[in-house]
Amino acid sequence: MTPAEIVGLLAEPDRLRVVAALVLGARTPADVGATTGLAAREVGRALQKLQAAGLVDDKLEVRAELFKEAARSAAPVVPVEDLGYADPGVEQVVARFVRDGRLLSFPAQGAKRRMVLEHVAQSFEPGVRYPEREVDAVLRAWTDGGAADHATLRRYLVDHQLLARDAGEYWRSGGWIDVLDERD
Numbered sequence: 001m002t003p004a005e006i007v008g009l010l011a012e013p014d015r016l017r018v019v020a021a022l023v024l025g026a027r028t029p030a031d032v033g034a035t036t037g038l039a040a041r042e043v044g045r046a047l048q049k050l051q052a053a054g055l056v057d058d059k060l061e062v063r064a065e066l067f068k069e070a071a072r073s074a075a076p077v078v079p080v081e082d083l084g085y086a087d088p089g090v091e092q093v094v095a096r097f098v099r100d101g102r103l104l105s106f107p108a109q110g111a112k113r114r115m116v117l118e119h120v121a122q123s124f125e126p127g128v129r130y131p132e133r134e135v136d137a138v139l140r141a142w143t144d145g146g147a148a149d150h151a152t153l154r155r156y157l158v159d160h161q162l163l164a165r166d167a168g169e170y171w172r173s174g175g176w177i178d179v180l181d182e183r184d
Contacts (some may be wrong), residue, residue: 001053001066009053013036018046019055031061032169056176083119094119105147106156114160120153121162124172135163135170 001009010016014036020034035042050056055063067164081099085091097104107113124130124139138183139157141149154170157163164173 001055003070005053006055006066009049009055012046012049015046015049018043018050019062022056022060023064027060048159071103077140090115097127098131101141102144103142103146103148103153106152113156116159117156117162118174121157121172121174124163124170129169129171130164132168132170 003112010019017036017038018032021032024035026032026035029043029047031041032038032047033040036043038046047056047060047157051058055066057063081095083091083094083098085094091114093107093112097107097112098119103116107116120139120142123142124135135154136150139153142148143153154163158165158170160174162172162174163170165171
């Protein structure tokens with residue numbers, strides 16, 4: 001059964017109420033009628049349609065796996081963002097907390113937090129000094145719409161020695177860097 005067929009079947013209010021009653025524990029047509037307030041005839045028609053479609057079995061149990069399958073197949077395919085890491089473990093951790101150039105949240109585990117912070121630190125060029133307002137602008141872009149705020153992110157970058165600061169200026173002081181081989 002396709003997601004559209006399931007939605008179509010449940011778009012009729014009586015059938016939706018019958019499914020809800022069954023999910024909540026009704027096990028007989030009389031229980032369904034008592035729970036929904038529907039007449040026996042309405043309950044019978046709804047059950048007949050639901051059973052014919054395969055959403056409800058002979059024991060009047062809702063086949064929840066069909067709803068899960070329908071939801072999965074109807075869900076949009078989210079493309080996996082390639083963050084460019086050679087190590088699939090690091091890629092997986094960073095991808096869990098970073099989406100579309102935005103930091104969704106901070107990992108609770110220290111090692112994972114470090115991986116994410118190193119990823120964010122790549123926004124700053126080594127050897128370049130940035131005034132605090134520029135650092136804040138970059139970090140606000142990272143935290144826009146997420147659970148994290150730019151000030152906390154800046155503090156974590158400094159605490160993890162990925163950014164250093166002095167007299168209102170910041171510079172990248174840690175994390176990995178790409179080195180280009182001049183022979184290439």
